[in-house]
Structures are given as C-alpha cells and as structure tokens.
Amino acid sequence: xxxxxxxxxxxxxxxxxxxxxxxxxxxxxxxxxxxxxxxxxxxxxxxxxxxxxxxxxxxxxxxxxxxxxxxxxxxxxxxxxxxxxxxxxxxxxxxxxxxxxxxxxxxxxxxxxxxxxxxxxxxxxxxxxx
Numbered sequence: 001x002x003x004x005x006x007x008x009x010x011x012x013x014x015x016x017x018x019x020x021x022x023x024x025x026x027x028x029x030x031x032x033x034x035x036x037x038x039x040x041x042x043x044x045x046x047x048x049x050x051x052x053x054x055x056x057x058x059x060x061x062x063x064x065x066x067x068x069x070x071x072x073x074x075x076x077x078x079x080x081x082x083x084x085x086x087x088x089x090x091x092x093x094x095x096x097x098x099x100x101x102x103x104x105x106x107x108x109x110x111x112x113x114x115x116x117x118x119x120x121x122x123x124x125x126x127x128x129x130x
Contacts, residue, residue, distance in 0.1 A: 003079060003129050005053065005072045013076075020053045020071055022079070024127055045117040047125065049094070050110040051079055074111070080130040083115045086122040093130070 001022045007014040026049045030038070055071035082091035094113040 001127070001129060003053070005077050008072070008076055018055060018057065018071070020055050022129070023052045023054070024081075025050050026125075026127065045119075045121065047083065047115040047117060048113075049081075049115070049127070050112050051081075052110045070110075074109070079111055079113070081113060081115075082128050082130045083117075084126045084128065085118065086124050087118060087120050089118065091128075091130075092116065092118065 001024060002019050003022045004017040005020045007016050007018050026047050028045075028047050030045045053070040053072065078096055079094070081094040083094070084091045092115050094115055097112040097114065
C-alpha cells in the first residue's frame with residue numbers, strides 16, 4: 001500500500017509530502033478463536049495489525065538507527081486506516097495504540113493498531129488508507 005507522509009528536514013516540517021511504501025501485517029483475534037481460557041481482551045472479535053513504512057526515494061537516512069528506521073516519527077504522522085468487510089455497512093476505523101513510554105527513536109517502532117470487528121464480519125477484509 002502507498003501512503004502520503006509529510007516531509008521533515010532536521011525535524012522542521014516542509015510544505016510537501018512524499019510517497020512511502022506501507023507494509024501491513026494483520027492477525028485476527030477473539031471471536032471464539034482465543035480458546036476456552038481466553039483473557040477478557042481476547043474475547044471481542046478484532047484484528048490487530050502493525051504497519052512499517054519505507055521511503056523508496058531515500059535509503060540514506062542518517063543516524064545510529066538509520067538501517068532500521070521509518071521515514072517519519074510517530075509524533076509527526078499517524079496512519080488513518082479503515083477496514084472494509086463483506087458484511088457491508090460503514091468501514092471500521094483503526095484505533096492506533098500510543099507508545100506507552102518514550103522510546104529513544106520512535107522511527108524504529110512500527111505503528112500498532114486495532115480494528116474492532118462488527119458482528120458477522122466474515123473472513124474476508126480489505127484494509128485501505130483513508
């Protein structure tokens with residue numbers, strides 16, 4: 001998936017955007033799949049995901065974590081994702097999980113999010129950038 005992200009130079013926002021490649025991993029939780037002894041947060045039917053960004057135009061990010069860094073910090077941009085199901089209806093918005101503690105460099109942590117699924121959502125989904 002491709003997304004537009006703001007361009008920052010030395011932590012100063014520029015008045016332009018860049019296209020980044022977003023790699024998304026999804027895992028379905030709950031809805032009877034958690035087993036007999038499910039914890040409370042495992043019972044609701046949901047999809048948990050993480051997103052990693054790569055900038056195809058700039059593979060020369062500088063700094064000690066540049067080999068494993070995303071092109072933007074979590075404080076600079078947040079993805080707006082929606083999930084569409086075969087059940088129809090309104091697309092489900094992603095709930096982003098905030099960083100619980102200040103990380104040394106947030107660019108080396110993927111974006112983490114959760115979709116709460118509606119009843120009878122089915123097994124086929126489509127994730128889109130809103």
